[in-house]
Structure formats: structure tokens, C-alpha cells
Amino acid sequence: MPSPAPAPSRTQQPPSSPPGPPEVLLSQPTRLTVLDDEIERLGELVPCRSYDPEVFFAESPADVEYAKSLxxxxxxxxxxxxxxxxxREPWGVWGGELFVQGVVVPRKRPRGRPRKNPVVA
Structure with a gap:
């Protein structure tokens, strides 16, 4: 009588790792991290680092044009x-352009509407 076949061995498999992004994606720098690194490297040569940040989020049209010129x-x-x-930056001057509600606009308009009829002084 032939001997019975040995039972298949059951080896313990290591627990699977939780799903996540592949290692390849984690090692590739994003455009934002590359830009941040360049800003750090250039330091004071970048206007947004050498001027008050409020300039780039100004309310008056003249200040916005000044920020764009910088x-x-x-x-x-x-x-x-x-x-x-x-x-899709919500607002501010970025790269020399003005963003309002995530869209580039040519210039900032002053508050209020212009008069329909000229004022007699």
C-alpha cells in the first residue's frame, strides 16, 4: 500500500501592508516642492521674500499694479x-498676474460703480 501523500504545508504569509501610494510616487518631487526649493535657494532675489507679503494681496488697484510690477x-x-x-489660487498676485476667484483678471477695478451722469460742481 502506497503511503499517503504529504499534506500541503501551510506557511504563514506576512500581513499585507495597508493600501497606499506606491513608493515611486512618493519619491518624485511635485512642481510645488520644486518651486519651494527654488524660492529657498534664491532667497532675497525673489520679490515675495524680500517685500511685505501683504503687498501681493492688496485691495487698492494701485497697490495691485505695484505688486505685479515687482x-x-x-x-x-x-x-x-x-x-x-x-x-486655482482664490486671490492675490501670483507670477505677475492678478487672481480673483481662481481666475486671472487683467486689472483690479476700484470699489463701487462709476456714475451714470457727471456731477455738476
């Missing part, structure tokens, strides 16, 4: 603008 000399202007468009 961005013209920035070496990271294009990357800043592309990042702001990707993030």
Missing part, C-alpha cells in the same frame, strides 16, 4: 504663475 523681475515668475493656475 513680479516682472522675478526669476521664478513663470513657475509661480503655472503653480497658481494649477492650484
Amino acid at each position: 513680479c516682472q523681475t522675478c526669476p521664478l515668475r513663470e513657475a509661480c504663475l503655472a503653480g497658481a493656475k494649477d492650484r
